[in-house]
Amino acid sequence: MTFDLSSLFILGLCYMAMLFFIALATDRGWIPQRITRHPVVYVLALGVFASVWSYYAATANAFRDGFGYLAPFIGISLAFLFSPLMLRPILEITKSYQLSSLADLLAFRYRSPAAGTITTLVLLIGVIPLLSLQIQAVANSVALLAPDTSQTTLAIVFCSLITLFAIFFGTGRGAGRERHEGLVMAIAFDSVVKLLALLALGVFAIYQGFGGFSGVDDWLQTQPELLANIKQPDAPGSFHVTALLFFTAAVASPHMFYMIFNENNDPKALTLASWALPLYFLLLSAPVLPILWAGLKVGSTAPLEFYPVSLGVDYGSEVMTLVGFLGGLSAASGLIIVITLALSNMCLNHLILPIYQPTARNDIYRWLLWKRRALITALIWIGFIFYFLPDDKLSIRAIGNVSYIASLQFLPSIIALLYWPRGNKKGFLTGLCVGVLIWFIFLMFPVLTGVNLLAVSDINTREIVAVSLATNVILFVAISLWTRTSAEERASADICALDTIRRRNRTGLVAKSPEEFIEKLTKPLGERTASREVLQALRDLKIDKQEKRPYALRLLRGRLEANLSGLLGPSIAHDLIDRFLPYTIESEAGTTDVYVIENRIEAYRSNLSGMAEDLDNLRRYHRQVLLELPLGVCSLGEQNQIVMWNNAMAKLTGISSQEVLGAQLNDIVEPWGTLIEGFTSGEAAHVHKRMLQVKNKRRYISLHKAIIEKSATHKIKQDGVVILLEDLTETELLEEELTHSERLASIGRLAAGVAHEIGNPITGIACLAQNIRDETSNDELRGMARQIIEQTDRTSRIVQSLVNFAHSGSNKADHNSEIVTVEECVNEAIALISLDKKRKEINYKVHCKAGLQILGDSQRLLQVMVNLINNANDASPSGSSITISSKLVSSSVQLSVTDEGSGIPEAIRDRIFDPFFTTKEPGEGTGLGLSLVYSIVENLNGHIDIISASSRKENPGTRVILTFPCYDGASLPAGEFSKAL
C-alpha cells in the first residue's frame, strides 16, 4: 500500500491548519477560559516532551532492550512524581524572578553572564540534532508511505509551516513575558492526538494482529527468545543512566523548562501534573509492545522505528496508516515549535543582548520581537540543514542520546542551586566545561565526523556518561570549596537555596519615588519603555504611584529587575538595575529581613510539621500577643524603619499598620513622626504625659522604650528599638474633672457658710426697713424702705438657694418619703408660677396620665418642676407653648417639660448642670437652678435627660425628661410603706 504525496500533503496541511485554528480560537477568546486555563491543558501541553523518541524510537528500543525502553518514561515521570524536590522550588524561583530558561536560571544563581552564555551554547549544540531528528522522522515516515516522493520537499514545507506557527503564536504580543495560551492549547491538542494515535494503534495491533489479549499471550509463548529478551535485565547501569538522563531533561531540556515554568499559570497545575503526566507517559508507553509484536508477527520490512506508521500498511488498513502518520506528525511538530521558542529566548538573552543592545531611541519591545522571530526562523532552518546535509543519516536513537547526554551535565548545578548554597560560579563553569568537553570529544564528535573515538579505547557510552558526570561533580565541588564566592553570588544562592532564610537587608535607594525610577531608567531604556515597565511593576505589586516608603521602593526595584529579566535576561537586567538604581547603603551580609522571613514562613506554613509547626504556632501566638496588646507597640529596625505597628498603635494614631510598615519614622504623619523620632533619638527611656495637639484636641501620651542590642551570638543579628505608647488622655481628663468638682464643692461649702453669715444681717436690715416703712409718714422714705425690703427679699432668696444647694444630697434622711401624685405636683407648680405677675404670655399644655405616682418628697419635686418650668419660661418667646407631660414607660414614670425656645447650644451642653453656670444676665440668675434639680432628681432615685434641638433652625426647643421609678404599693418595702402612709 502506497500513498501519493498530495494525499499526505493535504493530510499534513489539514492537521497544521487545525493547529492554527485552535491557537487562533484560543487567542481570540472563542474557546472559554475555563477550558484554556484548565490545569489539564497544562498537563497535556507538557506531553510535548514525548516527541519522536517516544513515538518512533520506543519500538526499536523495546526490541533491543526489552522493558529497558521504559527508562526514559520512568526518568521523566520520576522528576514529576517527586516535583516537590526539584520542579516546585524551581517554579517558585522562576515565577518570582521571571526566569524563562535554564540559562536564565543559572545566570541568575551564579551571577554570571558567562554562565548563561555557556549554558545556551551547550544546549544549542545538544538540541539542534534533536530538531533535525524531528524533521527527519516526518520525512522518513513520508518516504515510507510514498516512496516515490521527494522527502526534502515535504521537509521544507513542514519546516515552513512550523516556522509560521511558532512566529504567529509564540511571539504574538511582543514583550515575551506573557503566557501563550493559543500555543499551549495547540500543543495540548498535539499531545492528545499522539496519545490517541498510539492507543488506537495498540488496540489495533492487539485485535487485528492477535485477535485479542489472549492471542498476544499465546503468540508470546511461541516466541521464547523474544519473551526472554523483554524480561531479561538490561545491561547493568544502562537503564539507570537513561532514566537519569531523562530525569534531568525535565529541567535541562529547553522545551520542558519552557513548558513547565514559563507557561504555568497556576502552581496547582504542577501538582496535578505531578501524577497526571506520569499517567500520560504510562498510557503512551503501554501500546509500544503490542505494536512491536504485531509488526514482528506480520514480518514487516519497515525499520523497527517506523512500526507505528507501517503497521497499517502491513495489515492493509489505510485509516490506521494515516492515524500512525498523524501521530508522528503531531509528536514532531509540537517539539520543534516549543524548542525553537525556548531557544530563541535563550539565544537572545545570552548570545545577542550581551553583545548588542538596542538604544533608548528604539522601541525595545518591537526590536526584541523581531529579533526573536528571526531567531526562531534561523533555528528551525539550522535544524533542517543539520538534517539535510549529512549523507549518512544517523539513527534516531544515537542522535537522541547524544542530545540528552549534554543536558545531563547540568544536573550537578541544578541540584546545587536548590540544595548547596556554597557552590559557586567558578566551580560550576569548570565542572560544566570539562564535562561537556568529555561529552563532545567522545560522543558528539563521532556523530559529527563519523570518527569513532570509542573504538580506540575500550569504553562504552554509558561509561563516558559516568566519567563526564563524575568529573563535572568533583570539579564543581572542589573548586567551589577552594575558591571565594562573591557577596552578590552568595545573595543569589541564598534566594535559590531552600534551607536558608538569610537575606541581605539593604536600604537607602538613590531614587526616592516611582517618578525618579522612571527618570533614572529613561537613560538606558527610553522614556516610553521606562514608564511602561515602572507602571507595570507598580501594578504587579499593587503599589500606588505616590508611594515613597523605602520598603515599597525596594520591592519595586526587585520587581523591576524581575520584569526586565523576563525581557532582557537576568544578567543584563541585574546589571542595568544595579547601574541606574543603586543602593546608597549596603548593610553587612547575613542580616535578616523580618518581612522576608515572615513571608517565607507563611508561604511554607502548610509544610511545617512537628517541632517546626510548634515553633510556628509559638511565633504566631507571640506575634498575636504583641498585636493585641492594649498598649501601642512600635518596633524599629535598621535606619529607623518600622517593623511592627500593633493594633492599639493603629487605633491611637489613626494610622494603619499597612501604611507604615517598612516606612521610616520621618515618613509618618505629624505629630506622631516627630514625637516618636524625638523620643527614639533622646536618652530618656520613659517620658510621662507628653501633651500633643491631634486634630485640635489635646492628647496625653506616655512613652517607654527598650533597645534591642545585637546579640553576641551569631544567631541573633537583629537590632533595633521597641517603643510603647500609652494613651493617658482619658485619665488626664478624669483628673481634670475631679479637680474641677473639688473646686466647685469647696465653693459650695464656702457659699453655704457665707450665706449663713449673711442671713442674719440681712434679716436685721429687712426688719429695720420694715420699721421705717411702717413708722414714717414720709412717702419718699417709705418708698425707699420698700425698695430695701424688696432687695433684702431677693438677697434672702439667693442666700436660701445657696443654703438649699449646699444641703442638697448631704442629708438624705431628712427628706420625706411620701406618695406623690405627679399630675397634682405639676398642676401646683403651674399654679405657683402663674402667680408671678411679670411672667410672659405662655400657654401651658399639660398631658399627664392620671394616677401616676412616685415615692418621694412632694415639696422637693415641686421645687424641681418650678425650676424647670421657670427655665422653660425664660427660654421661650411670648405666646409660645410649654408642654408638660407624664407617662408610664415600662416600670418608670417619665415626666417631660418641652419648650419652644432657642434650645441649648452644643458648646455649653456639658456644663449646664454645673453650679453657678448661667446664661442669664448678671443678677437675673444664680446658676444654681439646674444644679439643684439634678441633685434632687438624683436623690429621688431618678434620672434626668436633656434633649435639645438647637441645631434645628425653626422651633428648636428643649425637652427635659425626668424618669422616676413608678410607685407600686406591692413592691414597697415594709418600713418605707408604713412611713409613706
Add this chain to the structure above:
Amino acid sequence: MYITRSTLLLLMFSYLLFLISVDWVSQTDGAWYRPFIIGLLIILIAAFCHREQNSDDL
C-alpha cells in the same frame, strides 16, 4: 529544606515497591503488562500524596 511528609512517604513507598516487584515483573511466565500495573499503582499513590499539597502557596 522543606520536604513534605507525603513526598517522603511516596519516596519510601516507590523504592520498596520497586524492590519487591522486580522479581514479580521479570518472571518469564508472568503477563507482559505487569510493569504497567506497578506504574499505575505508584501513580495512584502519588495522586493521593499530592492531594494534600493543594493548600500550599507559592
